[in-house]
Amino acid sequence: xxxxxQTPKFQVxxxxxxxxxxxxxxxxxxxxxxxxxxxxxxxxLIYYSASEGTTDKGEVxxxxxxxxxxxxxxxxxxxxxxxxQTSVYFCASSERLGASSYEQYFGPGTRLTVT
Amino acid sequence: xxxxxxxxxxxxxxxxxxxxxxxxxxxxxxxxFFWYRQYSGKSPELIMFIYSNGxxxxxxxxxxxxxxxxxxxxxxxDSQPSDSATYLCAVNTNSGNTPLVFGKGTRLSVIA
Numbered sequence: 001x002x003x004x005x006q007t008p009k010f011q012v013x014x015x016x017x018x019x020x021x022x023x024x025x026x027x028x029x030x031x032x033x034x035x036x037x038x039x040x041x042x043x044x045l046i047y048y049s050a051s052e053g054t055t056d057k058g059e060v061x062x063x064x065x066x067x068x069x070x071x072x073x074x075x076x077x078x079x080x081x082x083x084x085q086t087s088v089y090f091c092a093s094s095e096r097l098g099a100s101s102y103e104q105y106f107g108p109g110t111r112l113t114v115t
Numbered sequence: 116x117x118x119x120x121x122x123x124x125x126x127x128x129x130x131x132x133x134x135x136x137x138x139x140x141x142x143x144x145x146x147x148f149f150w151y152r153q154y155s156g157k158s159p160e161l162i163m164f165i166y167s168n169g170x171x172x173x174x175x176x177x178x179x180x181x182x183x184x185x186x187x188x189x190x191x192x193d194s195q196p197s198d199s200a201t202y203l204c205a206v207n208t209n210s211g212n213t214p215l216v217f218g219k220g221t222r223l224s225v226i227a
Binding site: 031042045048097103108 | 160161203205214218220
């Protein structure tokens with residue numbers, strides 16, 4: 001039982017390049033999330049998917065797109081990377097959105113640098 | 116905009132002391148409250164959750180909730196150097212099916 005997995009672990013991009021961050025969970029969770037974490041800024045929600053087939057914007061969606069490929073997988077795409085997108089990206093999942101005590105499980109993170 | 120506020124720290128405590136971490140939230144409709152620990156370079160992991168007023172104890176950790184004051188805290192008794200980490204408070208309104216709202220975290224340093 002791997003939990004939440006993310007690929008790649010590290011990535012360096014040049015400004016304007018595109019890439020997709022992959023996330024998968026094997027806990028049969030309905031809800032999945034993408035966060036970015038910058039020093040002093042805490043975790044900021046980029047997009048989330050309450051259930052398979054749905055996606056919604058979070059706090060900082062600009063410059064990103066997402067795809068909930070199936071119940072297990074939720075990908076994050078940067079179409080044209082900018083230095084401001086240099087960050088650590090975390091994927092997370094939970095059994096359900098909005099339920100009172102359902103824990104969010106986090107993946108190990110992807111460290112992205114845009115030069 | 117629902118907000119969760121934490122003192123960024125660093126909070127420094129000597130080994131063996133009680134560390135007290137505080138969190139306030141703006142949405143009175145908030146229903147459940149989570150404390151995550153994040154070691155440097157690692158991902159957050161859940162250590163406690165609470166949704167009733169009062170105290171909830173788990174080993175050396177105690178979560179305290181006061182909904183009237185919109186305040187939740189985490190006490191760590193007999194602090195150890197291994198407790199040095201950033202502690203994130205997260206709040207779930209449980210209304211309208213919205214994601215957790217995270218505070219920016221408090222960095223705790225336990226000095227041996």
